[in-house]
Amino acid sequence: MRWLDRLLGREERSSSVAKTRLQMVLTHDRGDIRGDISPGLIELIKDDIIKVIAEHLAIDPDNVVVNLTRNSRESRLVAEIPLQENGRRKRPT
Amino acid sequence: MHAKVITVTSGKGGVGKTTVTANLAAALAMLGKRVAAIDSDIGLRNLDVVMGLENRIVYDLVDVVEGRCRLSQAMIRDKRFAELYLIPAAQTRDKMAVSPSDMVLVCDQLRPDMDYVVIDSPAGIERGFRNAIAPADQVIVVTNPEVSAVRDADRIIGLIEAEEKGPGQLIINRIKPSMVARGDMLSIADVLDILAIDLLGVVPEDEAILISSNRGLPVAMSATNSASASQAFRNIAQRLEGNDVPILDLAPQSGILSRLRNWVRGE
Ligand SMILES: Nc1ncnc2c1ncn2[C@@H]1O[C@H](COP(=O)(O)OP(=O)(O)OP(=O)(O)O)[C@@H](O)[C@H]1O
Ligand SMILES: [Mg+2]
DSSP states (O other): OHHHHHHTTOSOOHHHHHHHHHHHHHHHHHHHHTTOOOHHHHHHHHHHHHHHHHTTSOBOGGGOEEEEEOSSSSOEEEEEOOBOTTOSSOOOO | OOSEEEEEEOSSTTSSHHHHHHHHHHHHHHTTOOEEEEEOOTTSOOHHHHHTOGGGOSSOHHHHHTTSSOGGGGOEEOTTSSSEEEEOOOSSSOGGGSOHHHHHHHHHHHGGGOSEEEEEOOSSSSHHHHHHHTTOSEEEEEEOSSHHHHHHHHHHHHHHHHTTOOSOEEEEEEEOHHHHHHTOSOOHHHHHHHHOSEEEEEEEOOHHHHHHHHHTOOGGGSOOOTTSHHHHHHHHHHHHTTOOOOOOOOOOOOOHHHHHHHHHTTO
């Protein structure tokens, strides 16, 4: 029933698979050229960001995401840091 | 310092550098420009056969560099055009027989008498590639809408930038509009999104390319329909001349299936 999946758009098109794979592999390739930013290094950075922000704000450390993105010919470190519900300011402990 | 030196490169082999070089050189010559095409793929020369000039070679690029002949003796004139010349590569030597500074010297000698020098680069990122880009004022990166070709193009773009020749301009070759429409080929927009450089042109997959290389007649010379590779190359030549020509519209006649699919998805 592959044709039906296709017709209904349920099967991901091979062109978008190709695009996603390219974006992944290029993130790695370009990292090699631009100072070797490994996934391990990003984890270290993430831990440090959590530490610093948690000093000031109540955050949800388990859902912090730090990603290296390369949209154009520039690289960008993007961090998403969810704040704890009703915790604008961390209470003094 | 007159001629503009344009190098055609790709990283990955077989994506169409030689085809692009031969056809852009021909299309520019058809616009009345004085053009020299240089084959820098030493040891694997091919530009001569694609241009149909293989029987007229006496001297080659290595003979010039090593002083066995004058540059003008290695320039084969293509009599089908007012001023189009080929400087062939040596077939029995390797890339190390020529250095980047040799290429700069040869091009500097050509500059006063030409409008364009178009250099066909070998595949790869080694010496041959460095030779080819050393004299370049402008670099054209050729790719196919395919994961491996785009990946290698990205690498080449990085290297061109590192050599301060960048960012380069892109030609996407061998697009099959019907496959793009079906979602089975990276689209022009996908490739541009990933590589983020200027688009110089799009060349469709076209049987006429093989037929013309069988005959040694660049397709740019033959007038065919408007969605052909021939037209694409002539448009690219116009863009190099600074004329604003729209990118070929390669949208296939929308098939019943794709219309149905769009309807089902509510698009
Ligand atoms: N738009 C096209 N449509 C159909 N066939 C094409 C097209 N472009 C190139 N080809 C074919 O693809 C093959 C490779 O092309 P070409 O020799 O120009 O590539 P190349 O990049 O110079 O290769 P190399 O890296 O070996 O020098 C040739 O057989 C050529 O005829
Ligand atoms: Mg070639």
